[in-house]
Ligand SMILES: Nc1ncnc2c1ncn2[C@@H]1O[C@H](COP(=O)(O)OP(=O)(O)OP(=O)(O)O)[C@@H](O)[C@H]1O
């Protein structure tokens with residue numbers, strides 16, 4: 001084993017790519033604050049979805065599991081906020097924790113039995129869950145107003161004062177997003193995060209190393225549900241309206257798209273994905289009837305050229321400089337043994 | 344007093360008896376080996392010992408505790424850690440991160456420790472990183488620490504799996520064909536690593552087809568054939584055993600073992 005391959009410190013170029021991304025994002029947000037109007041709404045949606053997808057990423061990216069039912073938890077967060085603040089005049093910051101707590105309890109109740117079983121029982125259970133919760137939102141109209149939905153939900157605020165305008169609301173959403181990403185990053189870089197990464201890599205190996213796989217999957221599922229309910233509740237207050245359609249299957253599809261476009265398993269992928277996917281339809285608005293087509297084509301191009309998500313592009317750029325090094329290291333030392341020899 | 348004792352353990356798959364009332368005892372501080380032809384039931388026996396499968400009959404006692412049918416992660420927490428015949432690395436992680444993830448049992452921090460990033464949580468992370476470097480150096484992979492696990496050669500991946508298993512602080516290490524796919528140089532390195540592992544106070548039980556390796560490192564050998572234990576003893580005893588010669592007739596020449604791994 002010769003030529004030790006030490007990882008070189010990130011080159012200037014490697015630091016440039018993420019820096020440019022951050023600068024572009026910051027410029028866009030700054031412009032929105034100055035210009036106001038529709039862009040504020042679009043960025044608000046992007047922030048809401050970025051929170052939702054960060055939770056999805058926690059379960060799917062970090063832990064390697066699948067859930068099709070995160071919209072159910074968003075619905076519970078959103079409807080709890082909507083009903084308690086409109087019909088019962090609860091303050092926003094009392095309704096929100098209750099909705100999040102309810103979602104966490106439901107995630108525990110569903111995850112506990114299904115995550116113990118091997119196979120895709122949870123994925124199936126979550127698919128059903130999304131549909132059931134939506135059906136409840138439709139049928140339980142005495143509380144949820146059925147298809148009509150609940151309107152005039154008070155905007156974000158505290159201590160009896162509401163945030164004065166959409167820009168202030170956007171600032172609150174961005175702060176919430178920063179908190180959500182900070183929490184995800186902390187959890188990822190911890191003993192817990194390492195255990196989740198082990199489960200994503202190989203459940204058998206994780207078990208053999210003493211990791212209680214069912215327990216950690218359950219924790220990840222509950223954390224993802226908390227994120228979804230938080231996003232759902234923030235949505236209700238930002239938009240002022242909830243209905244069964246708002247938390248429908250399209251929310252799942254959109255969440256998956258953002259996760260994969262942005263980069264599954266990375267801390268900032270959900271941000272990138274949520275921003276790009278929220279802006280894409282606006283970008284193609286000029287194409288009118290071709291809007292959907294152009295949107296679809298753009299998605300396909302992204303997934304072909306960045307199959308691991310846009311967040312991986314920065315890494316790809318970094319690796320281009322280091323690639324010969326890594327390749328040399330892999331082939332240096334001993335040659336590859338015949339893996340099949342003994343079988 | 345044996346560290347591990349297997350008492351009449353049996354496993355069936357439909358009509359097939361993969362492990363047929365096997366008994367044996369492993370003394371602490373030794374390297375023992377399980378050998379036998381393909382399909383003899385060696386890996387199944389490992390699955391039973393490590394809790395991945397529950398035996399239909401028999402008892403497994405580790406360090407004085409009955410661990411029969413216990414969940415794998417609980418058995419690992421007691422100090423019995425296994426590797427896999429088909430390497431099971433965490434492919435998206437670097438070599439060092441693989442070993443760090445293997446340090447799970449050395450720490451205790453959960454959700455709150457991670458969120459608050461308490462002093463003890465920070466110390467655990469730093470300790471895991473240090474342990475990973477130390478164990479990678481121990482198996483000779485220090486120069487590969489920051490490469491993705493998948494960029495390692497097959498032989499290096501096997502060594503990485505051993506390092507990661509050691510991260511779980513085992514007292515008994517089960518290795519399923521650690522030399523499979525290794526060339527002579529790598530096998531020689533593995534043999535020396537196995538001796539060093541025992542010197543660290545870890546008892547080793549390995550499944551191996553490479554007879555020269557087995558004869559070189561193992562002090563006791565258990566021979567399985569069609570799920571049954573057909574022989575047990577020192578390498579010399581096993582090599583002379585007529586039942587073993589019968590089972591291997593036309594297969595591996597046991598007598599050719601011994602010193603050839605020094606080549
Ligand atoms: N999960 C299972 N279901 C059904 N049959 C199985 C299962 N696992 C193992 N077997 C069978 O049990 C027998 C013993 O298999 P095992 O993998 O333990 O053999 P082995 O001694 O490890 O062989 P090898 O040297 O090829 O690895 C084989 O006939 C195998 O086909």
Ligand SMILES: [Mg+2]
Pocket residue numbers: 385386387428
């Ligand atoms: Mg086997």
